[in-house]
Amino acid sequence: MIQKKICMIGDFSVGKTSLVARFVRQSFSDKYLTTVGVKIDTKLVKSTDGHDVKLILWDIAGNDTLTTAATSYLRGSAGFLLIIDGTRLPTWESALNLREAVTKQLGEKPFIMLLNKADLTEQWEIDQELIDEKVQEGWILLKTSAKTGLNVEEAFSELATQMLKV
Amino acid sequence: MSLEKNIALAKALKSIREFLVLQQAQLHAIEERIVQLEQEQTHFDVLNILEDRVDNLELEHIPSDIIENIENNLEKSLTRLYLLEKQIENLESGQVRFDDIDRQIQSLLESRQILFDEINNKINELEKNKLVKLETRLSHFEPVLTRLGKLEKQIKNSELMTQELAKVLPHAIRQATQHITEQMKNEEKAGLTESLQEPVEHCLRHSIHEDTRSFANILFPVMGPAIRRAINESLKNVVQSINKTAELSFSRKGLAWRVEAWRSGRSFSDIVLQNSLIYRVEQVFLIHRESGLLIQHVHQKGVEIGDSDAVSAMFTAIQDFIRDSFSSNKTEELSSVEIGDYTVWLERGPYAVLACVIRGVTPYHFREIMRSSLEMMHAHYGLLLQNFEGDNVPLQPCLPWLEKTLQSKTKEEAKTSSHLLSPQLIGIFGIILLGFLGWGYFHFEYQQRLTGYINELQKLPGIVIIFSEFDDGKLMITGMRDPLASEPQKIAQNYGLSPEEVESVWTPYQDLTPQFVEQRLRQQLAPPSTVDIRLQDHILYLEGYASQNWINRATSASLLPGVQVVSDELLETDQFLLFLAKKTLVPPESVTLNVQERLLQITGYVDSMTFKLLEQGIQNLPQSPTEFAGIDSSGLIDAEREREQVIQRIEKMKLYFNQGMTQLVPEQKTTQQALLKNVHKLLVLSQILQQSVVLQITGNTDGTGSKILNQQLSQQRAETIINWLHQNGIEKRHLNVVPPTLILFGKNEPNPSDRNVIFRINY
Numbered sequence: 001m002i003q004k005k006i007c008m009i010g011d012f013s014v015g016k017t018s019l020v021a022r023f024v025r026q027s028f029s030d031k032y033l034t035t036v037g038v039k040i041d042t043k044l045v046k047s048t049d050g051h052d053v054k055l056i057l058w059d060i061a062g063n064d065t066l067t068t069a070a071t072s073y074l075r076g077s078a079g080f081l082l083i084i085d086g087t088r089l090p091t092w093e094s095a096l097n098l099r100e101a102v103t104k105q106l107g108e109k110p111f112i113m114l115l116n117k118a119d120l121t122e123q124w125e126i127d128q129e130l131i132d133e134k135v136q137e138g139w140i141l142l143k144t145s146a147k148t149g150l151n152v153e154e155a156f157s158e159l160a161t162q163m164l165k166v
Numbered sequence: 167m168s169l170e171k172n173i174a175l176a177k178a179l180k181s182i183r184e185f186l187v188l189q190q191a192q193l194h195a196i197e198e199r200i201v202q203l204e205q206e207q208t209h210f211d212v213l214n215i216l217e218d219r220v221d222n223l224e225l226e227h228i229p230s231d232i233i234e235n236i237e238n239n240l241e242k243s244l245t246r247l248y249l250l251e252k253q254i255e256n257l258e259s260g261q262v263r264f265d266d267i268d269r270q271i272q273s274l275l276e277s278r279q280i281l282f283d284e285i286n287n288k289i290n291e292l293e294k295n296k297l298v299k300l301e302t303r304l305s306h307f308e309p310v311l312t313r314l315g316k317l318e319k320q321i322k323n324s325e326l327m328t329q330e331l332a333k334v335l336p337h338a339i340r341q342a343t344q345h346i347t348e349q350m351k352n353e354e355k356a357g358l359t360e361s362l363q364e365p366v367e368h369c370l371r372h373s374i375h376e377d378t379r380s381f382a383n384i385l386f387p388v389m390g391p392a393i394r395r396a397i398n399e400s401l402k403n404v405v406q407s408i409n410k411t412a413e414l415s416f417s418r419k420g421l422a423w424r425v426e427a428w429r430s431g432r433s434f435s436d437i438v439l440q441n442s443l444i445y446r447v448e449q450v451f452l453i454h455r456e457s458g459l460l461i462q463h464v465h466q467k468g469v470e471i472g473d474s475d476a477v478s479a480m481f482t483a484i485q486d487f488i489r490d491s492f493s494s495n496k497t498e499e500l501s502s503v504e505i506g507d508y509t510v511w512l513e514r515g516p517y518a519v520l521a522c523v524i525r526g527v528t529p530y531h532f533r534e535i536m537r538s539s540l541e542m543m544h545a546h547y548g549l550l551l552q553n554f555e556g557d558n559v560p561l562q563p564c565l566p567w568l569e570k571t572l573q574s575k576t577k578e579e580a581k582t583s584s585h586l587l588s589p590q591l592i593g594i595f596g597i598i599l600l601g602f603l604g605w606g607y608f609h610f611e612y613q614q615r616l617t618g619y620i621n622e623l624q625k626l627p628g629i630v631i632i633f634s635e636f637d638d639g640k641l642m643i644t645g646m647r648d649p650l651a652s653e654p655q656k657i658a659q660n661y662g663l664s665p666e667e668v669e670s671v672w673t674p675y676q677d678l679t680p681q682f683v684e685q686r687l688r689q690q691l692a693p694p695s696t697v698d699i700r701l702q703d704h705i706l707y708l709e710g711y712a713s714q715n716w717i718n719r720a721t722s723a724s725l726l727p728g729v730q731v732v733s734d735e736l737l738e739t740d741q742f743l744l745f746l747a748k749k750t751l752v753p754p755e756s757v758t759l760n761v762q763e764r765l766l767q768i769t770g771y772v773d774s775m776t777f778k779l780l781e782q783g784i785q786n787l788p789q790s791p792t793e794f795a796g797i798d799s800s801g802l803i804d805a806e807r808e809r810e811q812v813i814q815r816i817e818k819m820k821l822y823f824n825q826g827m828t829q830l831v832p833e834q835k836t837t838q839q840a841l842l843k844n845v846h847k848l849l850v851l852s853q854i855l856q857q858s859v860v861l862q863i864t865g866n867t868d869g870t871g872s873k874i875l876n877q878q879l880s881q882q883r884a885e886t887i888i889n890w891l892h893q894n895g896i897e898k899r900h901l902n903v904v905p906p907t908l909i910l911f912g913k914n915e916p917n918p919s920d921r922n923v924i925f926r927i928n929y
């Protein structure tokens with residue numbers, strides 16, 4: 001079976017660990033325990049065209065820039081999820097910076113941008129125009145919620161599909 | 167040449183044209199004259215008719231004066247006629263002249279033709295000359311061409327020769343090599359070796375210089391075994407020499423093993439190793455070095471295994487973590503990890519890492535097994551390993567090598583006597599042996615060295631020798647020594663004197679020379695690197711910054727008598743850092759700086775310009791273990807930008823109404839709350855920025871009914887919202903109704919979404 005390494009990239013507290021927990025263990029907690037270093041999980045997915053892929057998920061401690069440690073953790077990644085917290089506009093900014101840094105490190109790799117915490121509509125701060133602009137550039141963006149599970153499975157299997165295409 | 171020809175032709179043609187133009191002008195004049203003459207001819211005809219009529223006239227009927235007149239006229243006419251006749255004659259001679267001219271033209275043309283022919287001939291002749299010259303030139307080329315042909319042939323030949331050579335070269339080299347071996351016996355320098363040596367060396371050097379890494383990767387499977395063999399060889403020597411030493415210790419176990427070694431014919435060290443260690447390699451992971459993906463995994467039967475893919479990745483992450491966190495130059499690598507009862511040994515190749523999970527104590531030579539397996543896998547599947555992208559099927563042939571590392575060793579007896587070979591023992595034996603061997607040599611200069619040693623000690627500050635004596639092969643020294651003075655033992659070493667050779671008794675005392683006083687103070691106070699200490703005339707000056715604790719300690723400590731402490735220029739760390747931050751950032755009044763535990767907190771609202779300046783300033787603040795531990799500027803807010811965003815948010819909002827009413831559609835609580843929150847925020851931000859602000863509210867209608875009706879409804883809706891905002895704490899001076907630019911009315915198909923209120927900010 002094919003294995004692929006993917007990294008969870010994004011500012012702190014955007015919900016990287018929560019997304020992995022929802023995806024791998026179907027669970028969610030309101031508590032925030034920041035990730036130190038990196039946490040690894042695995043899960044089997046089917047790409048949208050029916051292939052089995054084992055994803056090795058590297059949940060890297062969040063930061064608004066790429067730390068040296070994170071740079072080493074990135075090595076050999078076949079793709080990544082770029083996560084922002086939809087209720088905090090600054091995390092969008094850091095995600096753009098992070099993507100640039102990651103691309104510099106890995107070269108162009110498939111990625112999907114996740115606008116997480118979609119369940120918190122009241123505090124939502126990301127305008128549709130921002131999203132449209134990125135879609136125009138060919139990015140794939142998904143509104144997700146680790147809390148309700150919205151689009152979580154879809155995000156991972158879409159990324160798997162993208163990685164197999166390469 | 168063709169230019170000359172063209173010029174000659176042009177000249178000839180020009181003169182012909184000029185001549186023809188002249189002739190044409192003459193012809194033209196003649197033609198005109200002929201027309202005139204023709205007119206005269208008609209006059210002549212009239213005269214004839216008149217004559218006839220005169221003849222017919224009866225003269226008697228005509229008065230004589232008339233006749234006379236006619237006669238006169240006739241006479242005149244006749245003279246004119248005569249003149250005409252003359253002219254005609256002239257004309258005839260003109261015709262002759264014309265013919266003459268014609269002839270002249272003809273002859274001229276003929277002569278021109280001749281000239282033209284001549285020119286033509288000349289040109290032809292010239293061209294012929296040129297051709298001849300060309301021909302002669304070409305004839306010069308001929309030998310060159312033949313030479314070229316020859317060269318071509320030669321090239322073809324050399325290609326042929328190369329092909330031929332390629333066929334025989336391997337054979338030739340083989341023969342030459344045989345020749346070498348024969349010559350080597352005679353210790354001559356072989357021809358082939360000599361001629362190949364330099365180019366091959368050059369090629370290798372160039373290749374290594376160009377791409378060291380790939381060269382190293384190529385050599386990895388070769389170099390590893392070679393290096394190990396060399397190390398093994400030398401280790402074997404060491405172990406054997408230790409054996410000799412260890413033989414001296416006649417422990418019971420040692421003897422038993424010795425017997426075993428003698429019986430089995432194996433080396434004693436082998437038996438010691440075998441008896442002292444038990445271990446079991448329970449799992450082996452072959453991990454892709456770059457990505458941490460698991461390539462292959464083997465384990466002992468019955469061993470519980472978890473998610474080996476995750477474990478593999480985790481091993482890689484741990485290695486990354488260790489390298490990034492603890493290795494100063496990022497090149498040192500983790501080679502083993504302890505996890506509870508397990509030890510994980512890691513061995514790295516260029517593209518893959520081998521990780522063995524081991525229970526128990528592993529002999530060091532197991533590393534060699536790991537290394538050689540890894541080398542074999544690299545040698546056979548280097549390319550596949552390098553390009554591994556998650557599909558491990560092609561790398562299944564690596565399994566046998568992995569299984570080879572899945573070793574275990576058990577033993578009947580667990581108690582070891584490994585101290586026989588303990589490194590300490592080796593060290594002691596070594597030193598004794600060295601001491602013994604060196605004794606003879608050193609004895610010769612011994613006396614001199616002793617004197618040199620004592621002389622140097624006497625010169626050292628902080629050391630006072632009271633008494634020294636050489637007795638019973640030993641140097642005895644009694645004296646006083648400041649604990650901060652140099653170590654006599656170290657100096658003894660410089661003179662080659664071991665501790666056994668020198669027996670000294672030092673009574674501690676405090677030397678009061680400034681050098682020692684300052685050093686002692688330093689030791690006592692342990693000043694951080696941020697504090698400068700200076701002792702001058704019994705005054706201790708402290709400068710810089712330090713923690714309050716340290717300052718208290720430094721200023722209140724009971725120092726040496728007579729030493730006074732001056733700490734006017736000493737600041738508490740946070741105080742100093744605050745001062746530094748203020749000096750660097752020069753923040754406006756609206757910004758508060760606070761330093762606690764070296765953490766700088768910046769809070770407050772500022773305009774964009776100041777915000778940028780502050781951000782730049784923050785970059786310049788030093789962050790290090792003695793300076794700022796961190797800078798938290800999350801409380802520093804760019805009020806202008808924030809205000810812009812709030813305005814954008816408000817202007818996007820709409821509140822909807824029920825049809826024909828001033829009552830809001832229910833279920834808009836979220837928008838209402840967001841609106842209130844943002845308007846409040848806007849007011850606060852505007853106040854900070856000292857900017858006035860008015861929220862303009864415009865009511866819209868769906869256009870059913872008359873214009874007046876819609877106008878009223880629009881106004882009422884806006885007022886409803888103003889009242890609601892006012893009730894929620896927003897002063898009316900910030901609120902204003904602005905009628906819509908377009909009032910809809912008389913519509914039949916109303917659009918519910920037109921029944922709304924929108925907001926604009928005026929500032």
Ligand SMILES: Nc1nc2c(ncn2[C@@H]2O[C@H](COP(=O)(O)OP(=O)(O)OP(=O)(O)O)[C@@H](O)[C@H]2O)c(=O)[nH]1
Pocket residue numbers: 010011012013014015016017018019029030031032033034035036060061062063116117118119120144145146147148
């Ligand atoms: N409402 C809501 N809360 C979420 C969602 N995802 C995460 N959270 C919460 O956000 C907080 C941070 O989540 P984490 O998953 O720990 O964030 P992280 O990105 O891993 O953070 P770091 O490890 O510090 O980088 C937690 O309190 C989560 O409960 C979501 O989709 N909706």
Ligand SMILES: [Mg+2]
Pocket residue numbers: 016017018033034035059060061062
């Ligand atoms: Mg986390």
